[in-house]
């Protein structure tokens with residue numbers, strides 16, 4: 081039996097990162113295989129890539145599920161194990177001053193969709209879940225199901241900026257408009273906030289005077305295609321651990337990723 085890392089992937093769009101990971105698996109550059117591809121969006125072009133490589137895929141149609149939940153007046157039943165009060169307390173996706181009813185409706189509608197994702201994913205055994213251009217936030221309901229207290233956690237994301245700068249959906253656009261002279265991308269573990277989780281790896285590129293938003297995106301994606309497989313390989317080699325970082329001036333610490341040297345593999 082193969083001992084390659086079993087990777088599940090979630091996408092929303094074109095899936096060029098997914099393709100880079102599939103290629104790295106198929107060429108033996110990384111010791112992994114993609115065992116399923118899921119999408120929130122039935123139109124995602126990346127699903128064709130899964131099909132072409134005979135990787136099973138599924139759709140949990142977020143738009144439909146969320147619209148159905150709204151149309152029911154938020155009255156459809158939620159999963160039994162959802163514990164809404166605890167979820168609301170743990171999540172840091174919404175600003176703290178969001179009115180309680182609004183926060184509840186938002187998180188509940190995502191939980192409905194996440195239950196559909198988890199239901200589809202339960203058909204596959206996997207070691208790591210990668211978000212590869214998956215344009216949906218994930219609540220603690222989903223993350224706790226997948227992570228189940230493991231160190232390192234099991235959900236990774238790739239972000240189109242050098243975090244903690246420019247979280248959100250338009251990292252390259254933000255980099256360009258801010259006038260940055262360096263841009264980049266980040267792979268991080270996903271925590272309860274948006275693009276706030278512990279950083280695993282980053283790659284940077286120079287922004288030249290004649291760069292446009294398009295050329296920045298192109299440079300960034302080229303770096304992403306190298307970075308994501310490299311981070312997955314570190315996970316496959318069991319070289320990633322979450323630890324407490326150094327305290328800042330106020331004595332506050334963040335959880336950070338420690339990369340173990342190759343010789344410490346498996347220890």
Ligand code: GRF
Pocket residue numbers: 091092093094095096097098126212213214238239240265301304
């Ligand atoms: C990438 O820029 C990624 O960083 C961001 O969404 C984009 C997805 O591109 N999260 P693709 O679908 O992998 O081509």
